[in-house]
Amino acid sequence: MHKVLVAYISRTGMTEKMAGFIAEGIRLAGHEATLKKISEIGNENDLNGYDGYIFGCPTYHRDMTSGMKNFLFLAQKANLTGKMGGAFCSYTHSGESGAMIFDTMQHVYKMDMTDLGALNLKEHAIDSQEGIKACQDYGKEVAGKFKG
Numbered sequence: 001m002h003k004v005l006v007a008y009i010s011r012t013g014m015t016e017k018m019a020g021f022i023a024e025g026i027r028l029a030g031h032e033a034t035l036k037k038i039s040e041i042g043n044e045n046d047l048n049g050y051d052g053y054i055f056g057c058p059t060y061h062r063d064m065t066s067g068m069k070n071f072l073f074l075a076q077k078a079n080l081t082g083k084m085g086g087a088f089c090s091y092t093h094s095g096e097s098g099a100m101i102f103d104t105m106q107h108v109y110k111m112d113m114t115d116l117g118a119l120n121l122k123e124h125a126i127d128s129q130e131g132i133k134a135c136q137d138y139g140k141e142v143a144g145k146f147k148g
């Protein structure tokens with residue numbers, strides 16, 4: 001069994017719902033998922049002990065939130081090179097933040113990112129059967145990269 005951290009920021013709860021469904025998918029794949037708000041992660045040592053990382057942030061003003069930007073500087077100090085990774089975002093019309101986070105995880109941290117790219121869901125779809133399944137499948141996909 002491998003351990004995956006799903007860390008997110010959410011202002012009105014939509015990205016938080018996605019995080020919960022992604023964690024379900026990881027568990028359905030037989031692995032351990034830990035859900036944390038990024039505000040609960042005080043320093044880079046809090047990122048130790050996981051085999052995979054999935055980070056999520058809603059899009060506001062066509063950008064990540066400042067909290068997520070600060071978190072990504074913190075995460076840079078943890079050695080995530082080669083670890084499994086994914087990113088996600090809730091949005092209404094443009095949805096840039098998932099791809100921005102994914103890009104940092106791939107090119108700066110040099111993580112082993114899912115071939116799916118970031119999971120971006122319009123907020124009205126998150127509670128639908130398709131939305132829940134998309135999140136669960138994303139968690140399964142990242143966890144499915146673990147061998148054994």
Ligand SMILES: Cc1cc2nc3c(=O)[nH]c(=O)nc-3n(C[C@H](O)[C@H](O)[C@H](O)COP(=O)(O)O)c2cc1C
Pocket residue numbers: 009010011012013014015016058059060061062063090091092093094095096123
């Ligand atoms: C002031 C404001 C700005 C927003 N800007 C964007 C945006 O640029 N692009 C977009 O796709 N959604 C935008 N949204 C919509 C949010 O991304 C969407 O409501 C999201 O589901 C919120 O997620 P959360 O509940 O996790 O905070 C904006 C919402 C607000 C209130």
